[in-house]
Amino acid sequence: MYFIPDLLVLGAAPIAAFTLTSNESGADRQPAGENVRIDPLDHIRSYYEALNTGDPERVAEHFTDDAVHYYTRLGPHEGARAIGENTRWAVDVIDGQWWMEHGIAAGDEAVIEWTMTWRDPKSGDERLNRGTEWFRFRDGKIAEIRAYHHGDAKNPRGDLLGFDFEKRGYTTMDDWRAPEGQ
Numbered sequence: 001m002y003f004i005p006d007l008l009v010l011g012a013a014p015i016a017a018f019t020l021t022s023n024e025s026g027a028d029r030q031p032a033g034e035n036v037r038i039d040p041l042d043h044i045r046s047y048y049e050a051l052n053t054g055d056p057e058r059v060a061e062h063f064t065d066d067a068v069h070y071y072t073r074l075g076p077h078e079g080a081r082a083i084g085e086n087t088r089w090a091v092d093v094i095d096g097q098w099w100m101e102h103g104i105a106a107g108d109e110a111v112i113e114w115t116m117t118w119r120d121p122k123s124g125d126e127r128l129n130r131g132t133e134w135f136r137f138r139d140g141k142i143a144e145i146r147a148y149h150h151g152d153a154k155n156p157r158g159d160l161l162g163f164d165f166e167k168r169g170y171t172t173m174d175d176w177r178a179p180e181g182q
Contacts, residue, residue: 038140039105040105040108040109040110040135040137041103041104041105041110041112043062043137043140043141043142044100044103044110044112044135044142045100046062047059047062047142048098048099048100048114050062050087051087051091051096051098052091052097052098052179053091053179054087054088054090054091054092054096054179055084055087055088056081056084056085056087056088057084058084059080059083059084059087060080060081060083060084061080062080062141062142063079063080063083063084063141063142063143064080064138064139064141064142064143065079065080066078066079066143067079067080067083067141067142067143067144067145068143068144068145069083069086069144069145069147070144070145070146070147071147071149072147072148072149072150073149090118091179093121094118094119094120094121095117095118095119095178095179096116096117096118096179097116097117097118097177097178097179098114098115098116099114099115099116099117099171099175100112100113100114101113101114101115101170101171108136108137108138109134109135109136109137110134110135110137111132111133111134111135112132112133112135113130113131113132114130114131114132114133115128115129115130115170115171116128116129116130116131117171117175117176117177119178126173126176127156127157128157128171128172128173128176129149129151129157129158130149130157130158130159130165130170131147131148131149131150131158132147132148133145133146133147133148134146134148
């Protein structure tokens with residue numbers, strides 16, 4: 001496990017472990033006592049680790065107090081606490097688990113591709129959804145997420161039609177898992 005200021009990142013699945021690097025010249029080092037700026041993608045990895053625990057406090061720590069999480073299929077969750085509580089519901093009720101597949105960051109914004117495994121509460125069937133999220137950061141925390149996911153009767157997972165997810169190393173139904181301890 002890695003300790004990062006204000007963040008705890010576990011090197012366990014479903015998020016792949018990462019390594020922190022620094023500029024050998026020392027140009028990126030902060031004077032003693034100052035907080036080091038965390039790369040947005042590292043912050044998102046830590047957020048996804050927190051999501052998978054279902055712990056609302058751990059999730060909320062990644063957000064500004066006034067953060068908003070927008071969705072394509074339900075109304076927004078407003079505030080760090082509401083975002084955290086929604087996570088608890090998803091882990092406890094539908095066995096939700098999130099996988100960060102890829103990401104790009106620039107300035108105070110980042111975008112990722114994600115996969116979510118979950119269990120249909122009516123049928124008990126294991127399910128998988130895919131989407132993308134756009135993040136806006138303020139003061140080192142997530143201030144906004146715009147989550148894009150599409151699914152309908154013909155394509156309930158929202159997969160890219162014709163894209164070989166398995167061949168490209170993405171999460172598949174073979175990787176499906178419930179939260180630990182369930």
